[in-house]
Amino acid sequence: MESLLTWLENQLADNSIFTLQTLSHYADGLTTTVQLVFLSLIIGLIAAVPLAIGRGSRHAWIKWPIFAYTYVFRGTPLLIQLYLIYYGVVFVDGIQESWLWVILEDPFIPALIAFTLNTAAYTTEIFRGAIKSTSKGEIEAARAYGMSPGLTMRRIIIPSAFRRALPAYGNEVIFMLHASAIASVVTIMDLTGAARFVYARYYAPFEAFLFVAAIYLCLTFAILYFFRHLEKKLLAHLQPQTG
Amino acid sequence: MIDLHGYGPRLLEGAGVTLQLALLSLLLAVVLGLITAVAKMSRSWIAHRTATLYTTVIRGVPDLVLMMLLFFGGQIGVNMITDWLYYQFDIDIFININEFVAGVVTIGLIFGAYMGETFRGAFMAVDNGQIEAGKAYGMSSSLVFRRIRFPQMMRHALPGLSNNWMVLLKTTALVSVIGLADMVRVASEASKATREPFLFMMVVALIYLLIASVSEWLFARLQKRYSIGYGEED
Amino acid sequence: MKKVLTLSLLGLAIAATSAQAQDYEEVRIGVDVPYEPMEYRTADGELTGFDIDLGNALCDEIGVSCEWVVQGWDGIIPGLMARKYDAIMSSMTINDDRREQVLFSDPYITPPSAWFAPGGTELEEISEESLTDMTIGVQRGTLQDNYVTDMYGDVADINRYATADDMVLDMESERLDILFLDFPVGKSTLLDSEEGDYTVVGEMLTEPKEYFGDGFGIAFRQRDEALAEQFNEALETLREDGTYDEIYARYFEAK
Known part of the structure; x- marks a missing residue:
């Protein structure tokens, strides 16, 4: 480790912009971006399953509020949702005195809430589309076996919907990664935040932003590769049989 | 009536900026998208590769990063050229990459890549028999493109076009970050000055929803028009 | 001989500017x-404020219009x-750092930087x-960002903002413990504000010069020496005839 650092330091000796300090900004930024995106996706995914089922419910009082939620969060820019939550919570009376403030004080949490609500709305609609397109035959077969509607949902509809939703969900993951760049607007030092810092300090737009663009590109490819792999595994039964 | 603390007119102006930005970007995106689609289907190796590189890179980098690169870096690049002109030929021109231009170009570039995919899929969905029929009638290939491939392609492209437009509309909000006085920027300045973020952000959210609903209706009508001659199931 | 081109295309404004200061009839001034x-x-x-009023007065004195x-x-x-x-x-x-890139006028005001914290702060x-x-x-x-980053970047969290307004709002909402900015700005937005109770902590800073420089100046492109000279002369005149003091009093003396 020690020798690696000295090596790196020597490599950077003639470089006034990419010093160890700025590189550590980028490294911290990478960690923050990955944490923020990963956490919001996981929580959003968990929330989206019941919401997607509820969205197809026969009861208006379940169906319509969920529809309104997804409509509003998908119909407005994430930036506005972030501003609303980041600046809005401050004006809730007495919030600074409550225990909640300990959590909301840090810009990370308001951003996480905004991102989670946003991705949950999109994921809900993706799942709903997948659930809706379940073939009638599968459901009828389950019924014929004497499965209850709940069991049919758990054993038949959800697993097959998950698979069908996979390609669209992969796009959503990439979308979230890119959307997370706006976290820098509320002082979070994510990847884009690090780039803005380096740019403002050295007036070096090409170095600062091209470098960060390359990191995002690598992350995007990693996600693409992961989902391709997953699709191949989970959707193998839909591929034409060979041999 | 809601009290906008005197920010009403500026907010309306901002909404105008947002709409202009969105429409101009859409125009650029459609043009770039068509070029990309044609390039991707072309037999030329270079055209094909260039188009693929363009769509891959653009779709791999966040909009905000591209926008900042273009806004902050693009100006320096352009200046190198104009400075050179000045010192070499005493021609003093100044090309201003302002927030609006940076916004239109970035959003246009990004959505051009997505539109390219939409158009390519739509072109491929046009029945080959129709094109052959056109040729059999003695139409030139440009006439076949204009009269047969393009209008039929539009029918298949409309749903994707509509989707892209909805996403594009929301992407315009990012331009407020580099300083363009669109409605998001005005709302954020207003909410800080008056300490009423809920009020102003809600108003802007409603305007976005309104534009989105109107466009949805418009696209539904267009879809109907382009589907004339096809059954309801289309 | 200068060739003048005026074109407008998709908001790409191509405007002609000239190299000689004497040619300026209109001076465009950038401000954040x-x-x-x-x-x-x-x-x-x-737009309003000390810089705006002083800038307009300088332009009047020189006989150019300001945009x-x-x-x-x-x-x-x-x-x-x-x-x-x-x-x-x-x-x-x-x-x-900035002198390498731009040409500065003489300083027109020299405010210190100061630390601002909520009234009840435990910081002494x-x-x-x-x-x-x-x-x-x-x-x-x-410069405050550079100073704080270098001096305290290792021990404290630093939140960086695009505008001073964002920063003040986060101070009011108690997201920030302390902020570091130009004293007149902090005085106007925090000390004189009706919301909240704020105080200056520690000493105001104008040293070391490598960070805090020599006061505020008007920046020009390096090649516009003549224009900078005109502004310097005008500034001198305004200081002598009392206009400067009047504008100063408008913004910095007790309301």
Whole structure:
């Protein structure tokens, strides 16, 4: 480790912009971006399953509020949702005195809430589309076996919907990664935040932003590769049989 | 009536900026998208590769990063050229990459890549028999493109076009970050000055929803028009 | 002989500018708002503040008309190079880093930087120890940002903001423990504000010069020496005839 650092330091000796300090900004930024995106996706995914089922419910009082939620969060820019939550919570009376403030004080949490609500709305609609397109035959077969509607949902509809939703969900993951760049607007030092810092300090737009663009590109490819792999595994039964 | 603390007119102006930005970007995106689609289907190796590189890179980098690169870096690049002109030929021109231009170009570039995919899929969905029929009638290939491939392609492209437009509309909000006085920027300045973020952000959210609903209706009508001659199931 | 081209295409404004100062009939000045009381907007969008009033008075004195161009801070020097405007008058501190890029007028005001904290703060002095684990607010790309990053970047959290307004709002909401900015701005937006109770902690800073420079100057492109000279002469006149003091009193004396 020690020798690696000295090596790196020597490599950077003639470089006034990419010093160890700025590189550590980028490294911290990478960690923050990955944490923020990963956490919001996981929580959003968990929330989206019941919401997607509820969205197809026969009861208006379940169906319509969920529809309104997804409509509003998908119909407005994430930036506005972030501003609303980041600046809005401050004006809730007495919030600074409550225990909640300990959590909301840090810009990370308001951003996480905004991102989670946003991705949950999109994921809900993706799942709903997948659930809706379940073939009638599968459901009828389950019924014929004497499965209850709940069991049919758990054993038949959800697993097959998950698979069908996979390609669209992969796009959503990439979308979230890119959307997370706006976290820098509320002082979070994510990847884009690090780039803005380096740019403002050295007036070096090409170095600062091209470098960060390359990191995002690598992350995007990693996600693409992961989902391709997953699709191949989970959707193998839909591929034409060979041999 | 809601009290906008005197920010009403500026907010309306901002909404105008947002709409202009969105429409101009859409125009650029459609043009770039068509070029990309044609390039991707072309037999030329270079055209094909260039188009693929363009769509891959653009779709791999966040909009905000591209926008900042273009806004902050693009100006320096352009200046190198104009400075050179000045010192070499005493021609003093100044090309201003302002927030609006940076916004239109970035959003246009990004959505051009997505539109390219939409158009390519739509072109491929046009029945080959129709094109052959056109040729059999003695139409030139440009006439076949204009009269047969393009209008039929539009029918298949409309749903994707509509989707892209909805996403594009929301992407315009990012331009407020580099300083363009669109409605998001005005709302954020207003909410800080008056300490009423809920009020102003809600108003802007409603305007976005309104534009989105109107466009949805418009696209539904267009879809109907382009589907004339096809059954309801289309 | 200068060739003049005027074209307009998709908002690409191509405007002719000239190299000689004598040729300026209109001087475009770049400014970043809001930075109360130096430069800010009223609710109907009009620009006002110490820099604006002084700048207009200087232009009157020289006999040119001034147009103010609003530009975000992190792009303000590139904007000057890019000839989006001909000068910057936006609370810009003169220092060596910037001297490499732009030409400065004589300083027109020399405000110190100061630490501001909520009235009930437990901070009594500023040191590495007392700032440990505190959240410090600064405006991105300012000399305060550079100073705090280098001095306390290892022990404290630093939140960087695009505008001073964002920073003050986060101070009011108690997201920040302390912030570091130009004293007149902090005085106007925090000390004189009706909301909340704030105080200055520790000493005001004008040293070391490598960070804090030599006061605020008007920035020009290096090749516009004659224009800078005209502004220097005008500034001298305004200081002598009392106009400067009058504008100063408008923004910095007790309300």
